[in-house]
Amino acid sequence: MDFGYTEEQQMLLDTTRRFVGKDYGFEARRRIRESAPEGFSREAWQSLADIGLLALNVPEAEGGLGGSAIDTMLVMNAIGEGLLLEPYLASAVLATRAIALLGSGEQGAELLPALAAGEKIATLAHDEPASRFDWRSIETRAWRVGSGYVITGHKSVVPHGGSADLLLVTARLAAVGEHGPMAVFAVPRELAGVKTVPFNTIDGTRAAEVWLNQAFLPESALLGNGGHEAGDAEGALEQIIQAGIAAVCAEAVGALDKLLAATVEYARNRKQFGQPIGKFQALQHRMADMVLHIEQARSMSFLAAVRCADADAAERRRALSAAKVVVGQACRFVGQQAVQLHGGMGVTDELDVSHYFKRLMAIELQFGSTDTHLEAYASQLA
CATH class of the missing domain: 2.40.110.10 (Butyryl-CoA Dehydrogenase, subunit A, domain 2)
Known part of the structure; x- marks a missing residue:
């Protein structure tokens, strides 16, 4: 499979990463978490709107970018790297998709531009x-x-x-x-x-x-004003949840990459018995296993993004459940290894490792646990 990006997709990823790197460092995130009354920064939210990220899932007919699931995957990668607290998944992905799929023309014209501009938040x-x-x-x-x-x-x-x-x-x-x-x-x-x-x-x-x-x-x-036949809303809701699964899988990959980088850097600098602990073969094996889990999660994140728009509902369910299982296993394994290799300080609030670990714990349970999706995948094969 070709994992290369188009020029526009690479620009989208670079733009999001620049925002995260410049305006959303770990200390900035800590200040927002501790002092913002709503738990996120309205200023950062408006910045996301200004660079067009809130319009990514808004159809072009409503003034949005009409982005694909791959585009959302790239943005969520960068959001995972920065551990953004803003409601991007809740509002710019799930709620925006719900209105675009289920809303009438009048509802879309009223709500979607406001969501894209950061004037309203929906969940x-x-x-x-x-x-x-x-x-x-x-x-x-x-x-x-x-x-x-x-x-x-x-x-x-x-x-x-x-x-x-x-x-x-x-x-x-x-x-x-x-x-x-x-x-x-x-x-x-x-x-x-x-x-x-x-x-x-x-x-x-x-x-x-x-x-x-x-x-x-x-x-x-009522979204659609009753214009949908019975069962339409349920089918659309399944697609919305599956888009959410693909999005959190992508977010997890971004967080996993940062967690691995922090662990490798710590292993290079932390000395024990007169040498860096990264030279101990047993710890090298553990970090190599972390890399394998992350690469498997990355591949399944691509699969989830590609399949979440598949017309075949059964294929969508299988692919999204499989991706959630592999990514969930990576979240648990890499998170635990990173904390253990850092020692006791790995769970302290002062170290970013603990924050990545907690977000990965939440992602493993979001939209269904690893065990839930493993059972679903098995039942679909049966």
Whole structure:
């Protein structure tokens, strides 16, 4: 397979890396994490908009770049290298794709330019406490009432749910006692009947619990305004989640590369028994194994980016599950080896290694754990 990039793709990667290298060093990230009320920098978010990254997944018809999954992969590589705290995955990838796939022409024209310009932040509010990695398991319900809908439910661990302007809430359309098709609603965070409780996550980002208690929504809040046939929203949501899997696989590769580089540099400088520990053959073998895991993860990240737009749903599922398994195994192995080779200081907040380790732990569980996807892949083969 040719892993080479086009000139435009290389420019996209270089632009993102320049932003990360210049404006998002480790100390800058620490200051943002410790002092920003929302857990990320609005200034950095606007900078991402200014260089066009927030418009990457916006269709050209709405003034965006109409980028591919490979383009998103390159940006997420650089985001993983810099451990960005901003809601790029939540808003610029998942929410933007959801509106582009499901929204009506009027909804797209209203929301997508605002997302691309950094004027609004949106997030997908989908997971629930009882879902257990089953994305189809949704208990939130929406009932038709008059000229709109009443929605009730509880969404769990919503990325940046406490600061997003718009929550894209998934629910089952149902009359009382019925189990209806899935739908997605654009819900303003400040709407009456919506309660958010933000909290810090293990990787330094923010998430929120979201409760909807008989919140009334106009018909225009339903993405597509009911123009989609039953089952369309569920199929589109699967594609959106698969695009998210491909994106976090790419982010993981960027973080893994930085973690390996930090470990090799430490092994060259840390001396034990009068010589650098990097000269000990046992540790060289461990670092060689880290390289193998990372290269396998890189290859599967390419596969995920290529296959997440495949028209064959079964092929998409197999490829994305396989990629998530290999990348998840790399996250765990490389992260643990890096911490162990650094010794006790590998888990301290002052060292960037611990922050990469925590983000990789979160990625391994995001959109389904390694074990979950391994079972899914096996069942698909059967």
